[in-house]
Amino acid sequence: MTQIDRRHLLGLAAAGGLAGLLPKAARAQASAAPVLVRGSTVLTMVPGDDEPRRADLLVRDGRIAQIAPTIAAPAGADVIDGTGCVTMPGFVDAHTHGAITQMRGLFGATQETRFFQRVSRLQAQYRPEDTYLGMHLGAVESVASGITTVADFFDGVRDRDHALAGLRALRDAPVRGRLYYGQKSKTTADPIDLAHLEALQAELPSMSDGGRLSLGIAWRLPPNLDDEAAWTVKMREVEAGRRLGLPVQVHVSGQGPAMFDALIRRRLLFPALAVIHGSDARPDQLAALNESGASLVLTPLSEQRVGFGLTRYDRYRGVRRLGLGIDGIALAGTADMFTTLRVLSLVETGGARDETAVEPRRLLALATRGGAEALGLGDEIGSLTIGRRADLQMIDLSALNLVGDDGGDPSALLVHSARPGNVxxxxxGGRIVKRDFELLGIDLGKLVQDARASIRGVLDRAK
Ligand SMILES: [Zn+2]
Structure with missing residues (x-):
């Protein structure tokens, strides 16, 4: 396939800009009718006001308009019977790698199929359409699972077409998406294409769908922490982030405490930075993180799968801005935030030998409000607060695996028993994207078929 064909296939503007990327969804969202959810159990996740209660909830103009015992339906409202359901904020996946979603199942715990090596080898064979399919598939599965925001760390930007394909993939999925623009591959010290990132940032308002899409920097520390030439390149990237007002994420894992120490020593912790993993972080390192205003994102499923150690919540309990991430469905195995919370809870109670070591409602807050705060979006999403964006999910408690008392606090039920299929x-943003357990406006059969063809092609080319 020629470059021109591929551009055509992806619907990208010939000039490499965003003219072809204007959102289709924007108009539908702006004109959405008010939605009234009647009689569900509402878990607001508002700090200090998060007691579950039976209430009506009104969404108007894409935002939470009212929560009250009874609300009269406005003219033209879409009225939803919430009896037997929990209404809560959508989950915030504060760190993921969508582009590799179709690699799920390829990491078999053998030397030949180790995660990092295999991803690097396969991603080197990616075409822009593979990036598009992976990121789109990941975002769609996430939304189906109750995740309404994804922070996608994209460090397979082989060229500008791949970056555009990633943005388009998030635009075409019914999700609040942030693309963190990174380097060509995980393992090299290539510089990020800052000129392209800056051009995308300038054009983003025209396609961000009222703030649904945003950009950030997928930053990596030099593979050799003593390589001063590499640091010069990396510093230029973080300075570009500051100049452009872009949030930054960085992995801190795999070299013991040295990476965290390098960030502290070089004064590279700042509020727009989210540190990912921080496995084995010492208390003094976490204190420096808090002091700087930077945030931390834990990804329990992936951290344990690749052997970063047990993710012990107790170690991070004092982190002021703490969120959770899936860290790539291909590695985590699933876009399932319920399982993520269950694992975090079980590892903590088992490790502490204390059944009461962690409260279920605290875990639900981490997966919603915590993630929003970790991404700097705490004023917009993450809780059902009047005036904030209506990013929410409803979980139906009538399913076989959720049968129990539906009168009290559903937090323990959600953490220990729920699964994505219950959403x-x-x-x-006030637009219903999944209803009656079905995603709206998405041809899932075609998406699955295309993603399978994509990974077959990648594997063939990698032979
Ligand atoms: Zn990651």
Missing amino acids: ALVMV
């Missing part, structure tokens, strides 16, 4: 309705 009956998802709303992003």
Whole structure:
């Protein structure tokens, strides 16, 4: 396939800009009718006001308009019967790698199929359409699972077409998406294409769908922490982030405490930075993180799968801005935030030998409000607060695996028993994107078929 064909296939503007990327979804969202959810159990996740209560909830103009015992339906409202359901904020996946979603199942715990090596080898064979399919597939599965925001760390930007394909993949998925623009591959010290990132940032307002899409920097520390030439390149990237007002994420894992120490020594912790993993972080390192205003994102499923150690919540309990991430469905195995919370809870109670070591509602807050705060979006999403964006999910408690008392606090039920298939309705920015357990406007059969063809092609080319 020629470059021109591929551009055509992806619908990208010939000039490499965003003219072809204007959102289709924007108009539908702006004109959405008010939505009234009647009689569900509402978990607001508002700090200090998060007691579950039976209430009506009104969404208007894409935002939470009212929560009250009874609300009269406005003219033209879409009224949803919430009896037997929990309504809560959508989950925030504060760190993921969508582009490799179709590699799921390829990491078999053998030397030949180790995660990092295999991803690097396969991603080197990616075409822009593979990036598009992986990121789109990942975002779609996430939304189906009750995740309304994804922070996608993209460090397979082989060229500008791949970056555009990634943005388009998030635009075409019914999700609040942030693309963190990174380097060509995980393992090299290539510089990020800052000129392209800056051009995308300038054009983003025209396609961000009222703030649904945003950009950030997928930053990596030099593979050799003593390589001053590499640091010069890396410093230029973080300075570009500051100049452009872009949030930054960085992995801190795999070299013991040295990476965290390098960030502290070089004064590279700042509020727009999210540190990912921080496995084995010492208390003094976490204190420096808090002091700087930077945030931390834990990814329990992936951290344990690749052997970063047990993710012990107790170690991070004092982190002020703490969120959770899936860290790539291909590695985590699933876009399942319920399982993520269950694992975090079980590892903590088992490790502490204390059944009461962690409260279920605290875990739900981490997966919603915590993630929003970790991404700097705490004023917009993450809780059902009047005036904030209506990113929410409804979980139907009538399913076989959730049968129990539906009168009290559902937090323990959600953490220990729920699964993505129990998510009956998802709303992003006031627009219903999943209803009656079905994603709206998405041809899942075609998506699955295309993603399978993509990974078959990648594996063939890698032979
Ligand atoms: Zn990661």
